[in-house]
Amino acid sequence: MNLFTEMRALVIDALEAMQAEGVLPDGLDFKNVAVEPPRDPLHGDMATNAAMVLAKPAKMKPRDIADTLAGKLAEDARVEVAEVAGPGFLNMRLSATLWQGVVKAALEGGKDFGRSDMGAGKKVNVEYVSANPTGPLHVGHTRGAVFGDALASLLDFVGYDVTREYYINDGGGQVDVLARSVYLRYLEAHGQDVAFEDGTYPGDYLVPVGEALKDKVGDAYVGKGEDVWLADVRLFATDAMMDLIRADLKALGVEMDVFFSEKSLYGTGRIEGALESLESKGLIYEGVLEPPKGKKPEDWEPREQTLFRSTDHGDDVDRPVKKSDGSWTYFAPDIAYHYDKVSRGFDELIDVFGADHGGYVKRMKAAVSALSDGKVSLDIKLTQLVKLFKNGEPFKMSKRAGTFVTLRDVVDQVGADVTRFVMLTRKNDAPLDFDFDKVLEQSKDNPVFYVQYAHARVCSVIRKAEEAGIAAGDEVLSAADFALLDHEAEITVAKKIAEWPRLVEIAGRTNEPHRVAFYLYELASELHGLWNKGNDDNSLRFIQDNVATSQAKIALARSVAVVISAGLGILGVTPAQEMR
Known part of the structure; x- marks a missing residue:
């Protein structure tokens, strides 16, 4: 039940009636006619811009359209008042029975109240986290994981067929560094003293991996050159790290549908195939790029490379896909990976990247546009940095990682539910402060507590009612x-x-799950406000002497809990039954 959609349909019907009567000319396009909450609630319950957007194509004054439209709308029993404001804005006050009906609809819809078919079953791939498999996930990955997972759930809620995907970056040199690091822990497990040099990873999380390698191969690699052990240890270490990453994600409540290996693109012809697809469209050529901005000419050595003509698809410059020495650039396997996603039949692609990938956005969008002939859209969401605080001071904790705060560190401190909700209290491209003390604080200033407390209060009301x-x-x-x-x-x-059904559609249309968190806080505030009014006015308390009156009021509270539960479900947070 989307009242805004329902009232927009009423407005369109009225406009079509005005056309039939000759008040409006035929052939008008109503697609930009909207019905939404007014900026100032004192002006009414809903407002429409119909007169303003139709005035120019109809060659009429907005006020003249609005006056006639107001009269038409006022004839409907659902509209108590239709008022024209200013040059032609039209505000409506709706019948109380409509709002009362929303409570019934929420209870009957239950967990599906607000679900939408907006996505029409389109296949969308959401790729997120995709951290290098060289260690545990850090707090930056945590934000991307929560955002991506909530976005996937949101899109499912509004009718998309969603695939959650993790791209394993196991094709680059960093995995060789991981293998060397594990080998050092392997030697350590054999009682040798080792030194972590040349960029190897010193984190304690590799100690059990080195010990596990010893258990598997004994002393077979001790004193041997890399030609003997590098390939095997690389695979062993990558598998161990992916087991660790999967466990970290599970602790956060994140489960992927697909884990795609970058390594599977090499030596299989898949990179070549993707580039051949672009070449067949005249988008691959041999050329020399201009020097990067800020480089002095004497520092620049022009080299002929294989280039992708990405400027034909909105990029600022063309991009190299093969170096002058014949090796692939980092961009080449990424093109192949997205070609694979396009080939799998997805209608839309969404990539969730860290803030440091901002320079990758245009080239990746250009690639997908070229590979799909513009038929598949790519939306890239960047998640900004997370700053950790404790006792008001910057917080730097490093138990196992050696150099950074891990996802597990955060979840162990405050729990998965709190972690997830807090990560969604800011838009993804805005920096986020995560204060370990404040996120556990029981106050209105802590949105996690405030929303959970609202749900718990409703559960308490229902328990007390049943006891009575x-x-x-x-x-x-x-x-x-x-x-x-x-x-x-x-x-x-x-x-x-x-507002809930409209809100989730807007959030799904813009790929912005933080809107759900904001809305839940506002809804919780309304519930708490009503509760507090009941402290002064007994007639507003949920449990009354009259059973019928009690059930109506409890139904209102319960409908709030239904929506909070649905919203928290999208965010991946378990609703609280009671506060402790």
């Missing part, structure tokens, strides 16, 4: 007399519930 002999199951509550919800404070809560 008042039936409070969803089936009973959905049959309550909602006309008893006639106080302005109760209608205000119902109005906020009514």
Whole structure:
């Protein structure tokens, strides 16, 4: 039940009636006609821009269109008042029965209230985390993991067929460094003293990997050259790191559908095949790039390389895919990987990258556009840095990683639910401060607590009602007399519930799951506000002497919990049944 969609349909019907009567000319395009909350709630419940967007194509004054449209809308029983403001804005106040009906719809819809078919079953691939398999996930990966996972759940909620994917960067030289690091731990397990030099990874997380390698091969690699052990240790170490990463993700509540190996692209003809596809479209050529901005001419050595004509698809400069020595650039396997995704039949692709990948956005979008002939869209979301604080001071904790704070460090400190919610309290491209003390604080200033407390309060009301002999199951509550919800404070809560279906569609359309977290805080605030009013006005308390009145009021509270539970489900957070 989307009241905004319903009222927009009413506006369109009225406009079409005006056309039939000759008030408006035929052939007008109504696609930009919107119905949304007014900027100032004092102006009404909903507003439409119809007169403003149709005035120019209709060659009429906005006010003249609005006056006639207001009269048409006022004829509908759902509209109590339709008022024209300013040059032609039209505000509507709706009947209380509409808002009361939202409570019933929420209870009957349950966990599916607000679900949408907006995505129409389109296949969308969301790739996120995709950390190098060289160590445990750090706090930056944590934000990308939470954002990507919540986005995937959001898109599923609004009707997309979603695949969650992790791209394993196991094709580059960093995995050789990992193998050498594990080999040092392997030697250490054999009692040797070792030194971590040449960029090898010193983190303690590799100690058990070295010991496991010893258990597997004994002393077979001791004193041997890399030609003997590098390939085997590389594979062993990568598998061990991916086991660690999977366990970290599971601790955060993240499960992938697909793990795709970069290494599988090498030596299989898949990189060549992707580039041949681009070459067949005239987009691959041999050339010399201009020197990078900021480089002095004497520092620049022009070299002929194999280039992708990415400027034909919106990039600033063409990009090299093969170096002058014949080896692939980093961009080449990424093109092949996205070609594979396009070939798998996805309608839309979403990549979640860290903030340091900003320079990769245009070239990757150009590649997907070229590979799919513009038929597959790519949206790249960048997640900004997370700054950790404890006791008001910058917090740097490093138990196992050697150089950074791990995902497990954060989850062990505050739990997965708190971690996930807090990571979504800012838009993905805005920096985020994560204060270990504040996120556990029980106050209105802590959105995690405030939303969970609202859900727990509703659960408490239902328990107390049942203890008092008042039936409070969803089936009973959905049959309550909602006309008893006639106080302005109760209608205000119902109005906020009514925003949910519209909110999730907007969030899904813009790929912005943080909107869900913001909305849940606002909804929780309305519930807490109603609760506090009940402390001064007994008629607003959820449990009354009259059973029918109690059930109507409990139904309102329960509908809030239904929406909070659905929203937290999208965010990957478990709703609290009680606060401790």
